[in-house]
Amino acid sequence: MKKLINKPDDVVREELEGIQIAHPDMVKVFFDPNYIVRADAPVEGKVGIVSGGGSGHEPLHGGFVGMGMLDAACPGAVFTSPTPDQMLEATKAVDGGAGVLHIVKNYTGDVLNFEMAADLAADEDIEVEAVVTNDDVAVQDSLYTAGRRGVGVTVLLEKIAGAAAEQKRPLKDVAEIARRVNAQGRSMGMALTSCTVPTAGKPTFDLPEDEMEIGIGIHGEPGRSRMKVKSAAEITEMLATPILEDLPFEESDEVLAFVNGMGGTPLIELYIIYNELSKILDKRGIKIVRNLIGPYITSLEMAGCSITLLKMDEELLHLWDAPVNVPALRWGI
Amino acid sequence: MKKLINKPDDVVREELEGIQIAHPDMVKVFFDPNYIVRADAPVEGKVGIVSGGGSGHEPLHGGFVGMGMLDAACPGAVFTSPTPDQMLEATKAVDGGAGVLHIVKNYTGDVLNFEMAADLAADEDIEVEAVVTNDDVAVQDSLYTAGRRGVGVTVLLEKIAGAAAEQKRPLKDVAEIARRVNAQGRSMGMALTSCTVPTAGKPTFDLPEDEMEIGIGIHGEPGRSRMKVKSAAEITEMLATPILEDLPFEESDEVLAFVNGMGGTPLIELYIIYNELSKILDKRGIKIVRNLIGPYITSLEMAGCSITLLKMDEELLHLWDAPVNVPALRWGI
Numbered sequence: 001m002k003k004l005i006n007k008p009d010d011v012v013r014e015e016l017e018g019i020q021i022a023h024p025d026m027v028k029v030f031f032d033p034n035y036i037v038r039a040d041a042p043v044e045g046k047v048g049i050v051s052g053g054g055s056g057h058e059p060l061h062g063g064f065v066g067m068g069m070l071d072a073a074c075p076g077a078v079f080t081s082p083t084p085d086q087m088l089e090a091t092k093a094v095d096g097g098a099g100v101l102h103i104v105k106n107y108t109g110d111v112l113n114f115e116m117a118a119d120l121a122a123d124e125d126i127e128v129e130a131v132v133t134n135d136d137v138a139v140q141d142s143l144y145t146a147g148r149r150g151v152g153v154t155v156l157l158e159k160i161a162g163a164a165a166e167q168k169r170p171l172k173d174v175a176e177i178a179r180r181v182n183a184q185g186r187s188m189g190m191a192l193t194s195c196t197v198p199t200a201g202k203p204t205f206d207l208p209e210d211e212m213e214i215g216i217g218i219h220g221e222p223g224r225s226r227m228k229v230k231s232a233a234e235i236t237e238m239l240a241t242p243i244l245e246d247l248p249f250e251e252s253d254e255v256l257a258f259v260n261g262m263g264g265t266p267l268i269e270l271y272i273i274y275n276e277l278s279k280i281l282d283k284r285g286i287k288i289v290r291n292l293i294g295p296y297i298t299s300l301e302m303a304g305c306s307i308t309l310l311k312m313d314e315e316l317l318h319l320w321d322a323p324v325n326v327p328a329l330r331w332g333i
Numbered sequence: 334m335k336k337l338i339n340k341p342d343d344v345v346r347e348e349l350e351g352i353q354i355a356h357p358d359m360v361k362v363f364f365d366p367n368y369i370v371r372a373d374a375p376v377e378g379k380v381g382i383v384s385g386g387g388s389g390h391e392p393l394h395g396g397f398v399g400m401g402m403l404d405a406a407c408p409g410a411v412f413t414s415p416t417p418d419q420m421l422e423a424t425k426a427v428d429g430g431a432g433v434l435h436i437v438k439n440y441t442g443d444v445l446n447f448e449m450a451a452d453l454a455a456d457e458d459i460e461v462e463a464v465v466t467n468d469d470v471a472v473q474d475s476l477y478t479a480g481r482r483g484v485g486v487t488v489l490l491e492k493i494a495g496a497a498a499e500q501k502r503p504l505k506d507v508a509e510i511a512r513r514v515n516a517q518g519r520s521m522g523m524a525l526t527s528c529t530v531p532t533a534g535k536p537t538f539d540l541p542e543d544e545m546e547i548g549i550g551i552h553g554e555p556g557r558s559r560m561k562v563k564s565a566a567e568i569t570e571m572l573a574t575p576i577l578e579d580l581p582f583e584e585s586d587e588v589l590a591f592v593n594g595m596g597g598t599p600l601i602e603l604y605i606i607y608n609e610l611s612k613i614l615d616k617r618g619i620k621i622v623r624n625l626i627g628p629y630i631t632s633l634e635m636a637g638c639s640i641t642l643l644k645m646d647e648e649l650l651h652l653w654d655a656p657v658n659v660p661a662l663r664w665g666i
Contacts (some may be wrong), residue, residue: 272347
């Protein structure tokens with residue numbers, strides 16, 4: 001295992017220390033239990049937004065804490081759900097009196113733990129709504145999941161719901177918008193290589209030197225099929241077609257197109273995938289009105305990509321374009 | 334070779350097509366010769382800033398074209414200097430009457446070609462100044478380089494000189510600021526793995542499964558030494574010490590600390606390196622006043638990192654904090 005780490009057991013704690021030292025203007029980091037909150041939390045009268053999940057998907061979720069996105073993130077161990085006490089403390093820390101929205105990726109551990117945290121928060125008179133993302137069209141049920149997995153849509157949802165909360169909309173509205181984003185978004189991913197969980201010390205799965213896996217999960221869970229590595233054009237088609245046919249996306253739809261890197265794939269390749277995707281959508285008369293290209297929901301150093309399409313409407317566009325100030329998008333101060 | 338590409342020869346062209354389609358609000362892309370200019374170029378009365386170099390270091394340079402940074406970038410083939418005709422066309426496209434600054438990383442091909450382009454531009458009555466970056470303390474002379482290599486400082490310089498140009502300062506001043514950034518900045522990098530140039534089809538160098546290379550260049554040029562993989566703390570020390578002692582950086586200095594990913598290294602590891610770096614600087618009484626953490630000057634999918642320290646002063650801080658709007662930092666519109 002080749003990684004820029006010290007002890008495998010210390011990876012998450014030391015990463016959080018790095019975030020704390022790097023971004024004190026934006027976030028506060030708490031330890032034992034671990035959670036990250038925006039520096040000015042709680043914001044009076046604003047719905048607090050909390051997400052979280054296993055570490056190893058950075059910048060998701062900690063890099064998205066700040067003005068216009070999340071109020072808090074709960075990082076678990078690598079690829080392991082955070083615990084209810086992390087979620088409860090984060091929920092309490094961001095409660096500004098308008099209730100708290102939990103954004104939960106659909107993995108069994110995350111869902112159960114967030115439910116338990118919501119119950120505990122209710123005992124302390126904090127109103128909580130939960131939205132579960134399940135946008136991955138690759139497989140129904142999987143390792144760690146009943147139903148579909150929550151993947152790329154989570155990034156977009158955190159931005160859009162965050163903007164709605166920033167406008168001081170009530171909890172019910174923010175939750176409704178978040179559910180609409182999940183309902184209108186679909187994703188699928190693929191891997192060229194595996195990744196290695198630091199405490200495991202060896203690759204999560206084996207993939208021969210000339211093969212790829214289509215439909216992979218963000219923890220390396222099995223996808224749809226393995227095959228010889230194909231061209232960028234063929235790979236994009238294999239990801240885009242199931243996405244397009246699932247919602248379905250139709251002629252004259254306006255979409256946000258998100259090409260995500262899995263962590264070990266350079267930007268130059270993501271732009272090639274985006275170029276192919278734009279041709280596919282163009283042929284179907286679907287218009288890309290916004291895009292996002294880069295590594296935003298990753299799987300450690302896995303090489304590969306995922307595509308997420310989100311059907312946009314005027315309200316979602318407006319919220320997508322709203323200002324945001326979070327570590328993952330930081331430059332300068 | 335596992336990559337998300339079509340034909341190896343088409344990588345750069347298709348990447349540029351992707352950029353063109355993705356960011357028409359920010360940049361215009363021209364082909365044969367290839368160059369990227371900001372959408373509103375030329376800006377009347379503003380010094381135009383042109384950089385460029387081999388592709389494979391994305392987002393450098395094309396991702397930095399836009400308000401507050403570069404007016405144009407010239408992408409060569411992967412790890413290959415662009416040609417004088419690309420540089421000349423870019424220079425003409427961004428000349429707003431106040432002259433043009435060329436930002437050149439110190440590699441023999443880049444330096445010669447930018448000199449030739451400057452001569453050709455002079456024939457067309459465009460005043461050009463060139464600033465050469467040579468911040469890599471790892472080695473003196475190297476494959477492709479006489480003297481030190483230009484690496485991470487280039488990113489910071491493009492931001493800071495770009496801000497100075499945006500204020501409509503004269504060419505002489507913008508060039509002076511750029512030279513100061515180069516003079517006050519030092520870098521060093523390391524690799525855990527090699528990278529593969531698409532047209533070569535095999536790794537640029539071989540690195541055994543348990544070894545790393547310290548002082549590596551951004552094209553995989555040889556560094557200072559190979560050794561067994563060490564801890565993040567030891568690696569950071571091995572990179573930071575030669576940087577600190579070279580300028581030298583001294584107690585009570587204020588610095589911008591830039592931890593750069595080489596393309597295949599996930600963000601979680603970069604924050605661990607940043608955490609170690611902050612401890613080292615703290616011990617020496619050096620204060621980090623700004624930071625940048627992420628993959629900004631990469632080497633395709635190479636795993637590894639580099640550290641750049643830039644000694645700051647009030648003017649550089651002010652310019653660093655100025656607004657910027659470029660594809661590499663894009664979110665939403």
